Amino acid sequence: MDVIEINRLSKRYGQVRALDEVSLSVGRGELFGLIGPDGAGKTTLFRLLTTLISPDSGAATVEGLDIVHGYRRIRELVGYMPGRFSLYPDLTVEENLNFFAALFGTHVQDAYDLVAPIYRQIEPFKNRRAGKLSGGMKQKLALSCALIHRPSVLFLDEPTTGVDAVSRSEFWDMLAGLKAKDITMLVSTPYMDEAQRCDRIALCNEGRILGIDTPAGIVSRFDSRLYAVSAGNMFTLLQATRTFEGVDACYPFGSTHHIVAGGNFDAAALDGHLKADGLQDVRIAPCMPTIEDVFIKLMQR
Amino acid sequence: MRTLLVLIQKEFLQIRRNAFLPRLIVAFPIMIMLVMPWITAMDVRHVGVAVVDNDHSGVSRRIISHIGATDWFTLHGMAADYETALRQLERGQVDVIVEIPEHFERDMVRAEPKPISISANSVNATKGSLGMQYVLQTVAKTLKELQAERGLVAGASELTVVQNRYNPSLNYRHYMIPALMIMLMVLICGFLPTLNIVGEKETGTIEQINVTPLSKLTFSLGKLVPYWLIGLFMLTVAMLIARAVYGLWPVGAPGVIYLAAMLFILVMSGLGVTVANMSDTMQQAMFVMFFFVMIFMLMSGLMTPIESMPRWAQTITLFLPPRYFIEVMRAVYLKGTAFTELWRCFAALGLFALLFNLLSVVTYKKQA
Numbered sequence: 001m002d003v004i005e006i007n008r009l010s011k012r013y014g015q016v017r018a019l020d021e022v023s024l025s026v027g028r029g030e031l032f033g034l035i036g037p038d039g040a041g042k043t044t045l046f047r048l049l050t051t052l053i054s055p056d057s058g059a060a061t062v063e064g065l066d067i068v069h070g071y072r073r074i075r076e077l078v079g080y081m082p083g084r085f086s087l088y089p090d091l092t093v094e095e096n097l098n099f100f101a102a103l104f105g106t107h108v109q110d111a112y113d114l115v116a117p118i119y120r121q122i123e124p125f126k127n128r129r130a131g132k133l134s135g136g137m138k139q140k141l142a143l144s145c146a147l148i149h150r151p152s153v154l155f156l157d158e159p160t161t162g163v164d165a166v167s168r169s170e171f172w173d174m175l176a177g178l179k180a181k182d183i184t185m186l187v188s189t190p191y192m193d194e195a196q197r198c199d200r201i202a203l204c205n206e207g208r209i210l211g212i213d214t215p216a217g218i219v220s221r222f223d224s225r226l227y228a229v230s231a232g233n234m235f236t237l238l239q240a241t242r243t244f245e246g247v248d249a250c251y252p253f254g255s256t257h258h259i260v261a262g263g264n265f266d267a268a269a270l271d272g273h274l275k276a277d278g279l280q281d282v283r284i285a286p287c288m289p290t291i292e293d294v295f296i297k298l299m300q301r
Numbered sequence: 302m303r304t305l306l307v308l309i310q311k312e313f314l315q316i317r318r319n320a321f322l323p324r325l326i327v328a329f330p331i332m333i334m335l336v337m338p339w340i341t342a343m344d345v346r347h348v349g350v351a352v353v354d355n356d357h358s359g360v361s362r363r364i365i366s367h368i369g370a371t372d373w374f375t376l377h378g379m380a381a382d383y384e385t386a387l388r389q390l391e392r393g394q395v396d397v398i399v400e401i402p403e404h405f406e407r408d409m410v411r412a413e414p415k416p417i418s419i420s421a422n423s424v425n426a427t428k429g430s431l432g433m434q435y436v437l438q439t440v441a442k443t444l445k446e447l448q449a450e451r452g453l454v455a456g457a458s459e460l461t462v463v464q465n466r467y468n469p470s471l472n473y474r475h476y477m478i479p480a481l482m483i484m485l486m487v488l489i490c491g492f493l494p495t496l497n498i499v500g501e502k503e504t505g506t507i508e509q510i511n512v513t514p515l516s517k518l519t520f521s522l523g524k525l526v527p528y529w530l531i532g533l534f535m536l537t538v539a540m541l542i543a544r545a546v547y548g549l550w551p552v553g554a555p556g557v558i559y560l561a562a563m564l565f566i567l568v569m570s571g572l573g574v575t576v577a578n579m580s581d582t583m584q585q586a587m588f589v590m591f592f593f594v595m596i597f598m599l600m601s602g603l604m605t606p607i608e609s610m611p612r613w614a615q616t617i618t619l620f621l622p623p624r625y626f627i628e629v630m631r632a633v634y635l636k637g638t639a640f641t642e643l644w645r646c647f648a649a650l651g652l653f654a655l656l657f658n659l660l661s662v663v664t665y666k667k668q669a
Binding site: 050051052072075076078080082084085086087088089090091095098099100102103104105129145 | 318
């Protein structure tokens with residue numbers, strides 16, 4: 001049996017369907033990513049699984065316990081790191097850690113081996129108030145507090161939002177370390193590049209799951225040819241390309257525009273067409289699809 | 302048990318770290334006790350008096366000097382006639398006019414004098430009627446003295462002995478000080494826990510607590526106990542100040558007051574926690590609390606005696622917890638009433654404490 005099993009789970013807030021018949025399952029020791037923009041329903045799913053809210057319909061179990069009936073037991077087994085920093089800003093690093101250990105009826109020493117790799121990085125600041133920590137340190141403290149009772153499942157809601165690129169990468173290294181200790185993790189992120197570090201990912205949008213697979217599997221679902229195009233005037237380029245025959249879609253992607261090519265797409269013809277339009281420095285080259293390309297394609301479907 | 306201790310410890314740590322709360326907790330009782338008793342005093346002093354002396358005799362001078370001698374009155378000199386004095390009254394320069402008729406001394410000996418007339422400005426009803434009474438008493442006392450000195454039999458006037466039991470000097474402050482202590486506890490023990498919990502909601506920390514196995518009861522106790530201790534601390538400070546500055550100390554046992562306070566603080570913080578549980582924002586919680594606090598302040602006999610309220614209002618006061626605490630405070634402070642005579646108040650306070658705290662536990666939702 002999988003550690004997390006979700007079956008047609010729905011939750012609405014008034015007229016808004018925050019979560020619409022979502023189903024997925026996460027196996028033991030898996031690092032599972034929920035990838036999607038704001039409003040995709042990621043936080044709602046976390047709040048349901050951590051038993052903070054009840055579903056309207058559907059069912060879900062965590063460690064075999066129903067999220068509605070078994071919520072007391074679930075709370076002892078899971079660790080939750082909310083998207084917003086929610087430790088006591090007026091308590092020090094050490095006091096926060098001791099406080100949360102006490103709430104679970106345990107001591108910091110009992111979970112020290114688990115917490116140590118993370119906590120050691122902020123230990124020099126243990127007498128600093130949590131509110132005065134930098135973003136990356138706050139996030140490490142929050143993770144330490146979420147681990148203090150040796151949870152078997154960890155829910156991390158956008159843990160890297162608002163954190164610098166180096167700290168983000170470090171954070172994913174820490175998650176990899178926890179995975180080695182057989183902790184099951186469900187992580188959400190709006191950053192597509194982080195999806196690569198998950199075992200499996202679910203692409204979510206507007207309360208629905210668009211696809212679940214390994215990062216490589218998701219990318220292999222992209223069944224069209226993809227080109228990157230650039231020119232001196234990127235805006236004119238975008239408009240000119242979108243109306244060209246054989247172009248299924250064209251959207252800005254980093255410093256280029258990506259073209260999803262249809263069956264009758266001819267790169268050389270587009271090149272000539274753009275040059276005739278007066279665009280300079282036109283470059284068209286085939287490129288490899290990324291998760292983001294898949295996401296955009298699935299969203300448009 | 303360890304969890305509860307940790308929760309309480311955490312609350313105190315946060316209060317200590319707060320830049321404002323420790324000062325409030327110490328300064329608020331001191332300020333209220335040092336300043337408010339002088340301001341809320343409703344006893345009337347310095348009533349402006351104008352005397353129209355048509356007699357110009359020893360008796361009239363005696364009356365005037367008596368009026369001038371006490372600090373109840375400020376003598377605004379002599380008016381030539383009643384008309385002049387009345388104009389002064391109209392202009393608000395004086396509050397009471399005393400007119401001594403012609404030949405008063407001569408007629409007094411014959412025991413059939415024309416009466417002394419006293420007119421008061423009663424726009425401010427309290428000042429008017431009290432001022433009038435003070436003048437009446439002073440004049441009556443002077444006349445009695447004179448009659449005694451001259452060996453005359455007391456006139457037909459009824460000899461009454463007035464005695465103000467329990468507050469012999471009729472000091473309004475003694476009536477107000479216990480009420481001020483209650484106000485202090487209503488404000489601090491009602492508002493602080495409310496602010497604290499809504500604050501945890503706003504910073505999101507409550508969410509982090511909700512995903513732990515912490516029980517609702519332990520959480521609620523962790524919020525109630527610190528404010529319970531703070532409330533008792535503030536009561537002690539207030540009582541010590543009342544003793545040092547105003548010489549007021551309970552005639553009865555202070556233990557009875559503490560017992561009532563222990564219950565009353567629980568009532569107030571239970572209410573505060575319940576309101577906080579049902580509010581999402583500070584503003585919402587504050588307005589609901591203000592609603593209750595206003596009713597508590599104005600209707601439970603803090604300022605005005607319940608007995609002089611209309612019947613329907615008196616019925617409402619039965620459901621206001623401060624009413625019972627005020628009764629205990631005044632009874633023990635001024636009369637020295639024993640616990641056994643006040644058991645009804647204690648039972649009521651106990652019931653309210655139980656009710657509000659049950660509500661506070663029930664309304665705390667770890668799960669939406």
